[in-house]
Amino acid sequence: MSKTITINNKSYDIDVPEDMPLLWFLRDRLEFTGTKFGCGKALCGACTVHVDGQATRSCVMPVGALAGRSITTIEGLSDNADHPLQKAWLEVGVPQCGYCQAGQIMNAASLLATNASPSEKEIETAMQGNICRCGTYQRIKQAINIAADELAKEV
Amino acid sequence: MRPDIQGFLVAERKRQAQELASTLGRLEIDRRQFLKGTAIAAGGLFIGVSLPMSSLAASSDKATEFNPNAFIHLQENGDLLIYCGRCEMGQGISTALPSVVADEMEADWSRVRVEQAEGDQDKYGSQATGGSASIRTMYEPMRQAGASAREMLVAAAAKVWNTSPQNCYAKQHYVYHNENNNKLSYGELVAIAANMPVPESPSLKNKEDFEYIGKSLPRHDVGMVVEGKRIYGADVKVPGMQYAAIVHCPVMGGTLKSVDKTEALKVSGVTAVVEVAPLKVPFGSLGGVAVVANNSWSAQQGVQKLKVEWDKGEHGSYDTDVYMKQLVENVQKPAEKIAERGDLQSAFDRAKHKVSATYTEGHLVHAPMEPNASVVSVHDNHCEVWASTQSPDDIQSVLSGFLGMDKKSIKVNVMICGGAFGRKFKCDYVQEAAAISKAVGTPIQLTWTREEDTKTGYYHSNSAQYIEASLDEEGNVSGWLHRIAFPSINTLFDPSIQFAPANAVSEIENHPFGIANLRSESGLAPAHTRIGWYRAVYAIFWGLGYGVFADELAEKAGVDTLTMLNRIYDANTNPEQEEQVRRSKAVLALAAEKSGFGKSLPEGEGLGIAVHYSFQSYVAMAVHVRMKGDDFEVVRVDTALDCGQVLNKDGAAAQQEGAVAMGISLSKYCEITFKEGAVVNGNFNDYPVMRINDMPDVHTHFIESDAAPTGLGEPGMAPFAPALINAIYQASGKRYRSLPIQPQRT
Numbered sequence: 001m002s003k004t005i006t007i008n009n010k011s012y013d014i015d016v017p018e019d020m021p022l023l024w025f026l027r028d029r030l031e032f033t034g035t036k037f038g039c040g041k042a043l044c045g046a047c048t049v050h051v052d053g054q055a056t057r058s059c060v061m062p063v064g065a066l067a068g069r070s071i072t073t074i075e076g077l078s079d080n081a082d083h084p085l086q087k088a089w090l091e092v093g094v095p096q097c098g099y100c101q102a103g104q105i106m107n108a109a110s111l112l113a114t115n116a117s118p119s120e121k122e123i124e125t126a127m128q129g130n131i132c133r134c135g136t137y138q139r140i141k142q143a144i145n146i147a148a149d150e151l152a153k154e155v
Numbered sequence: 156m157r158p159d160i161q162g163f164l165v166a167e168r169k170r171q172a173q174e175l176a177s178t179l180g181r182l183e184i185d186r187r188q189f190l191k192g193t194a195i196a197a198g199g200l201f202i203g204v205s206l207p208m209s210s211l212a213a214s215s216d217k218a219t220e221f222n223p224n225a226f227i228h229l230q231e232n233g234d235l236l237i238y239c240g241r242c243e244m245g246q247g248i249s250t251a252l253p254s255v256v257a258d259e260m261e262a263d264w265s266r267v268r269v270e271q272a273e274g275d276q277d278k279y280g281s282q283a284t285g286g287s288a289s290i291r292t293m294y295e296p297m298r299q300a301g302a303s304a305r306e307m308l309v310a311a312a313a314k315v316w317n318t319s320p321q322n323c324y325a326k327q328h329y330v331y332h333n334e335n336n337n338k339l340s341y342g343e344l345v346a347i348a349a350n351m352p353v354p355e356s357p358s359l360k361n362k363e364d365f366e367y368i369g370k371s372l373p374r375h376d377v378g379m380v381v382e383g384k385r386i387y388g389a390d391v392k393v394p395g396m397q398y399a400a401i402v403h404c405p406v407m408g409g410t411l412k413s414v415d416k417t418e419a420l421k422v423s424g425v426t427a428v429v430e431v432a433p434l435k436v437p438f439g440s441l442g443g444v445a446v447v448a449n450n451s452w453s454a455q456q457g458v459q460k461l462k463v464e465w466d467k468g469e470h471g472s473y474d475t476d477v478y479m480k481q482l483v484e485n486v487q488k489p490a491e492k493i494a495e496r497g498d499l500q501s502a503f504d505r506a507k508h509k510v511s512a513t514y515t516e517g518h519l520v521h522a523p524m525e526p527n528a529s530v531v532s533v534h535d536n537h538c539e540v541w542a543s544t545q546s547p548d549d550i551q552s553v554l555s556g557f558l559g560m561d562k563k564s565i566k567v568n569v570m571i572c573g574g575a576f577g578r579k580f581k582c583d584y585v586q587e588a589a590a591i592s593k594a595v596g597t598p599i600q601l602t603w604t605r606e607e608d609t610k611t612g613y614y615h616s617n618s619a620q621y622i623e624a625s626l627d628e629e630g631n632v633s634g635w636l637h638r639i640a641f642p643s644i645n646t647l648f649d650p651s652i653q654f655a656p657a658n659a660v661s662e663i664e665n666h667p668f669g670i671a672n673l674r675s676e677s678g679l680a681p682a683h684t685r686i687g688w689y690r691a692v693y694a695i696f697w698g699l700g701y702g703v704f705a706d707e708l709a710e711k712a713g714v715d716t717l718t719m720l721n722r723i724y725d726a727n728t729n730p731e732q733e734e735q736v737r738r739s740k741a742v743l744a745l746a747a748e749k750s751g752f753g754k755s756l757p758e759g760e761g762l763g764i765a766v767h768y769s770f771q772s773y774v775a776m777a778v779h780v781r782m783k784g785d786d787f788e789v790v791r792v793d794t795a796l797d798c799g800q801v802l803n804k805d806g807a808a809a810q811q812e813g814a815v816a817m818g819i820s821l822s823k824y825c826e827i828t829f830k831e832g833a834v835v836n837g838n839f840n841d842y843p844v845m846r847i848n849d850m851p852d853v854h855t856h857f858i859e860s861d862a863a864p865t866g867l868g869e870p871g872m873a874p875f876a877p878a879l880i881n882a883i884y885q886a887s888g889k890r891y892r893s894l895p896i897q898p899q900r901t
Contacts, residue, residue, distance in 0.1 A: 016450070017423050024452035028398060033390035034383020036573070037451070038524050039605040043839040046524055074383030086381040093373055093805055096813060097245025098380035099387060099524040099573025124848040131839060133524050133574045134245045135816025136809070137850035 003067035007032070008076025018064020022056075023047045025063040026073060034074040034102045038131070045130030048103035048110075049073050055110030057129075074102035077109060084147040084154075085109055092143040096134035104130050108144050117148050221345045223304045223353060225278045226256055226297070233328060233342030235262050238272040240279030241289040242545045243376075244523075244572035244579065245813075246868045247806035248289050250374045252297050254367040255802065259301030259360055260308075261325035262341070264367060269375045274540075274547025274567030282569070283546040285580050285688060287770035287866025290802055294864050302357035304348075311347035312339045327366075362800070362861065371805035376571070388543030388570040389528035389602050396530060396598040397426060399591050400454035402461060403443035403611040404433070405833035407684050408468040414444050415462035422446075422460060424453030429594045431587050437647045438553050438581040441611055441685075445591050451602055458604075471832035473683035475518065475617060478829075482619035483513060485678030486638040491654050494664035497672030502634030506625030510711050514622075514700050516894040517826035519615035519689055520836075522844060525573025526608040527584035531591075532598035537564040538589065539598075543572040545580040553586050558593070576817075577688035581613050609842055610834040613687025614827055616641040618696045619678070622704045624670075630712035632723055635670040637663045640678030641696070642686050653681045662697045667735035667768050669727030684829065690817060691872030694769035699894060702765030702877020706884065716764050716881060717747050735773075738797050739766050741858055742775040745795035749856050750777030756886075760790075763881025767873035771865040773797040773858075774811075778878040779851075782886045786897075789819060789851040789879065794871060796855065799862035807867050808855040814871025815853050820845040822876040826895050843899055 003014045007030065016029055026032045026049070035058055038046030042057035049058045050072040077083050085105050095101045104127070111118060111126040118126065123144050132140070221229040228236040237253040253269045256262075272279045280296070305325050312330035313320040322333045329338045362369075379385040404411065416428040425448045433442030446457030503509065529542035538558055540550055547567040555562045572579050588601035618641035625634040643655040654677045663675035689695070709719035720743055724736045743766045746752070752764055759782040766775040779791040794811045801807050824843045828835045836842040880891045 017453075020450070020452045024450055027390075028450035028452070031392055032383075033386070033392075036387075036525070037389065037602065038526075039838050040455070041605070041838055041840070044524065044605075074381075081378065081382045089381045090373070090377055093371075093377060093809070095245075095374070095377050095380040096247070096809055097524070097572060097574045098376070098385050099245075101380050102383045105381060127847045129846075131524065131844060131846060133522060133576070133817070133844060134809075135813035135845075135850070137816060137845075137847040138812055138853055139809075140847065141850070 003064065005063065005066050005068070006070040008071070008073060014063055014067060016063065019062045022049065022058040022061045022063045022066060022071065026058065032073050032075055036099055036102060038100065044100070045107055046100050046103040048106040048130065050106060050110060053110065053113060055107045074106060077106065083109065084150040085112070085143065088143040088146040088150065091146060092139045094136050094139040094143050096136055100130060100132045104132065104140055108140070108147070112144070112148060112151060116151055118144070219345065221304070221349045223307055224300050226300045227260070227304050229304070229341060229345055231342055231345045233266055233340055235267045235341070237267055237269055238279065239269055240272045240282050241293065242282060242284035242547070242569055242572065243271060244284070244545060244575035246810060247374055247803060248284070249376065250372060251290060251802045251806060252293055253375070254372050255294060255297040256301040258365055258367040259298045260304045261327060263328035264372065266328055267375075271569045271571070274551055274569060276548050281548060283548045283580070285545055285577065287772070287869045290864050290866045291771060294802070298359050299357060302359050303354055306354045306357045307348045307351040308341055308344050310351045311344040314347060315339060369801050369804065372803055374806070385571060387525055387528070387573045388530070388541060389525050389573065391530045391541040391570065391600065393530055393532060393541070393598045396600055397447050397449060397595065398451045398454050399445045399447045399588070399599050399601040400451065400458045400604060401431065401443045401445040401587060401601060401607060402458050402463060403441045403607055404465050405610060406465070406467040406470050406473070407441065408470055409442070409832070410466045410468060411442060411444065412464040412466045418460035418462070419446050419457040422448070422453055422457045424448040424450055425457040427595050428457070428461070429591050431590045434557060434586055436553065436556060438549055438583055438586070439557070440583050440587045440590065443587070445587065445601065447591060447595055447599065455604060467832045470683040473829045473832045475827070475829045478683070479515060479517070479617060479619065482617070482640045482678065482680060483515060485640045485680065486619045486621040487513065490638050490640065490676040490678040493657050493660045493675040493677050495674045496664070499634045499636060499672045499674045502672040503625050505627065506633065507628050508626040508711050509623065510626070510704075510708055511621065511623035512704055512707055512892060513619060514696070514703060514892045515619045516617060516696050516699060517828070518617045518684075519821055519825050520609055520612045520827050520842065521576040521578035521689055522609065522842060523572065523574025523576055523578060526603040526605055527579070528600070528602040529585045529588050530598055530600045531585060531588035533558060533589055533592040536560070537566070539566045539568070540585060541568040541570055542582070542585050543570050543575070543579055544582060544585065545572065545575050545577070546582065549580065550582045550585050553582050554589055557586055557589060576690040577692070578612060581687055605839070606837040609836050609838065613647070613685045615689035615695065616643065616686050616693070620696065620700045622700055624704070624708060626708065626712055630714065630722070631726055632670055632708060634672040635668070636674050637700070638676040638678055639663070640680040642680045642682035644686050644688060646682035646686055650682065653679055655680060659693065662693065666701065667727065667732055667739050668701070668723050669729045669732050669736070670723075683832075691769065691869040694767060694869065694873040695821065695876070698765065698767045698873025699876050702767065702874060703880050703892065705765070706763070706877070706881040707890075715753060717743065717752055720766060735768055738773045738858070739768055742766060742773045742795040742797050745856050745858060746775035746777045746793050749795065749854065750779065750791070750793035752777055759886055761882040761884065761886030763878040763883070763885060765874040765877035765881065767870070769870050769873050772867060772870035774870045774874050776874040776878045778875065778882045780879065780882040780886055782883070787883055787886070789849070792851050792853045792875070794853065794855050795858065796867065796870070797858035797860055798865045798867050798870070799860050800864040801857055802864055804857065807857070810867040811855045811871045812853045815875055816845050816850060818872055818875030818879070819849055822879050822894055823849070823897050824895050824899055826898055841899065
């Protein structure tokens, strides 16, 4: 029986070589292209997804090692693009080219899941692995703060 | 058909072509060369081009749509589709230009859907997107396009009501009757409007009536971005497609000596190994070996298993450390004269003080987050392309030559670029995908690895410049000698060029400083790699030289930088530069005011200022730094800009924030190093770029202006580095004259 992996609450057979990074299983096998290729070496964060809720660089994570685990990609972050971070991203107008933004949002979502009201320093530390060449960092910080405030209201 | 508008557009397009060609340093290109078919190389090509607005009422007999021109498709249900002809790479042009159409058309933005036009310059005008030219050249044509549609809709309603159009007005997707409460929706008017004559000269709205222009309309595509649904060149999937990866010859002009494909072909999923020959035209492939597979990962693994040997060729010993020493020597001795005015020698002879300095900057690679990527499907008599690109026009030209097909047989679907910064103007990666598709007979998606993107790019010129100036008794700058040496972009088109030519060095005689006694010289600087446009292009090193040297002059004269800059501008009596002087001074004053320039700061902090005029926009920046030992932190940046009428304030501010971020990267870290002909850097570990912890608070301030709008993608870049260097000097007494400040050598 082949190994399976759960992606955005749906089960898939791992029907590719097990050393294939999760990124390429997502992008080329399942055609979930919201998760991006930027560096291939876990240096830029464009490929960030959640593995059991934890931000993970999918470009260096062999899919075979993730059998039985639950993956969330940008496509599955919320049902109606209504995660507080997605709403804050729109409110602030964060993206320029937008290519790195799925990774930024997934990384920020993982941060807020463990630290609901991060300080500026904590945001910078947590988000340091995600490069944006357009330079949207100021707005990313602003949007994370807005989302954190929104989450605080929900509690 | 409407000769006035057509004439206007022809003239506008010619002006655009000339401007862009000049900006990009292409005027000296031999027109018989390869590029003669491209839109930006020669104004003459526009003769016979059918202009955007002339595809009038293409479906006037089709009652379900109203298409007054190529950009506007109004449907019977009132939904409005607006095409964006220029390429989107994050600068927001696909919101800015359609919002101008919608504003003039009195369209309800919530009913607008924007679509990226496919490559068709006959229909949409030049789509080659660079030189911060889109807004400058397309603002008026977009207004005309929208205004024409509005007037036709108004005329249609007047016809229905049997009254004069003067009794009607359009507002937010409806036409209203002045004398009663009657109104008709745009959707209801589609069929009638489609049969109305196109107005001879539509009247444009007054500035105070603008709904979208000058406001902060949100980007049309951010919703798709936050859901991961925006499709970039790297994301395209077409039936039957295979994936490819490539390794290139690491040296320009080198050739493949041998390749052992055995191990690569054993990788699971790999179907073929294809040798891609160098294509010796500008924007052609460097040459390489590609591996084709049923997924990108296998293709990349296959490339790793290739055993390739290259013959490096004539540039196989290029070493940037050695080369930079040579550039510095070449500017510290007399070089080729470019321009001269006044009497420099007697100004120097009478000088009270002389100041001189040499500034250098290394190569840069663009490093957009999306590496080069496209899908190409080559068939017997036609070809289809889906590419992240800044120039579908150039893709059609290059592929037309490479495949031996008419340009019209090459369909280019223009995908948004995941960052470009000038890199995706050059379509070598698309031509490679075409070569592989042709070889294997299926559509090919070729995505470069980060390493290939870093090692085989088109690099920003490295440069050295020497400035020597005299101050007279009153502390005025009386003479200016400026020598520069850099491999120019012109070498892409003519590799025999040894000196940056006059058009690439004209900044010196045209600079708004307007020094009366002046001489400019160009030093020997042959190219040993591919040189290309990088965001702001040469303005990066011009900004560095002028901005830091002004600070050094101020110190010698015993005044602050702002005083020195104003003194220089005030001494410029050239009437042709009156506007440049006035607008430069105004942005400087605004940046100074907003930053509190001149205020006293705590120990170890500094506030530097610089101004630069480029791409017809004016930007001044005041940079506040705090030293942390030998390192520094940028605390705050105040940027003041004058780009004429602003189209989208939030978008304009975003471009400034981006310029500061990229400015910090290139000031602090970024440098491409060559050894033995090849690039040493490979990925973000050894080509570090700025990360979130380095981001300062950026405050953008606008000069309110009715002047014609100009672009902002690039102009924010030039003043940042000098303002930073001046701030560090004030904070620490350490004067940096070379970029990057903290070279990261591996």
